[in-house]
Amino acid sequence: DAKTTQPTSxxxxxxxxxxxxxNHSTISGNEYVYWYRQIHSQGPQYIIHGLKNNETNEMAxxxxxxxxxxxxxxxxHATLRDTAVYYCIVRVASRGKLIFGQxxxxxxxx
Amino acid sequence: DGGITQSPKYLFRKEGQNVxxxxxxxxxxxxxxxxxxxxxxxLRLIYYxxxxxxxxxxxxxxxxxxxxxxxxxxxxxVTSAQKNPTAFYLCASSIVNGxxxxxxxxxxxxxx
Numbered sequence: 001d002a003k004t005t006q007p008t009s010x011x012x013x014x015x016x017x018x019x020x021x022x023n024h025s026t027i028s029g030n031e032y033v034y035w036y037r038q039i040h041s042q043g044p045q046y047i048i049h050g051l052k053n054n055e056t057n058e059m060a061x062x063x064x065x066x067x068x069x070x071x072x073x074x075x076x077h078a079t080l081r082d083t084a085v086y087y088c089i090v091r092v093a094s095r096g097k098l099i100f101g102q103x104x105x106x107x108x109x110x
Numbered sequence: 111d112g113g114i115t116q117s118p119k120y121l122f123r124k125e126g127q128n129v130x131x132x133x134x135x136x137x138x139x140x141x142x143x144x145x146x147x148x149x150x151x152x153l154r155l156i157y158y159x160x161x162x163x164x165x166x167x168x169x170x171x172x173x174x175x176x177x178x179x180x181x182x183x184x185x186x187x188v189t190s191a192q193k194n195p196t197a198f199y200l201c202a203s204s205i206v207n208g209x210x211x212x213x214x215x216x217x218x219x220x221x222x
Contacts, residue, residue, distance in 0.1 A: 034210070041198070041216070041218070042215060042216065043114075043116075043200050043202075043213035043214050043215050043216045044153070044200070044213045045213070046210055046211070046212055046213075049210065087152075092208075093208050093209070094207075094208040095208055097155045097158075097168065097169075098145075098153065098155075098202075098211060099152070100152030100153045101152055102152065103152075
């Protein structure tokens with residue numbers, strides 16, 4: 001599975017969009033990009049995933065560059081409850097294991 | 111309400127004692143997983159099961175055992191052979207192996 005690189009931490013003002021970047025320059029054609037988040041002392045929460053096209057759901061949007069070497073998770077209107085560690089994971093769909101890196105610690109401030 | 115439940119939320123283990131962590135899901139998922147998370151670290155796979163009565167070792171299976179007698183349940187036993195069991199244990203499930211995994215709330219295991 002391809003390795004991902006994320007900033008260690010980011011701040012965002014409440015009500016503004018939070019844009020979390022992820023680099024995955026060694027991604028293969030059959031690897032998906034997954035995003036999870038983990039609020040302190042809770043289990044990880046699935047957010048969104050995609051292969052090539054941009055994706056949107058009720059929680060977030062996922063923008064994947066045309067060459068698929070990077071992606072951005074967008075939380076359109078961040079709230080204090082979005083404060084968490086966000087993990088970008090790249091994996092082949094048939095593989096069972098999720099490899100969580102260090103993630104980005106997002107702090108949403110009033 | 112569909113979801114994954116783990117119990118207990120906190121568990122204390124004495125030296126030399128085996129303890130069992132519970133994981134139940136009512137999502138009708140075939141695949142279930144156990145991960146361990148240490149402070150400031152990512153998750154590491156302990157065991158996974160693709161179907162009832164079948165399971166495979168993950169990356170750090172030593173000192174742990176599992177069973178999968180029912181589709182809904184995948185208990186994890188931390189044996190006395192696991193010398194450093196203090197960690198946050200997370201159970202997950204997916205429709206089938208390789209699909210999106212959904213996690214339970216976790217069990218924090220502490221050694222007395």
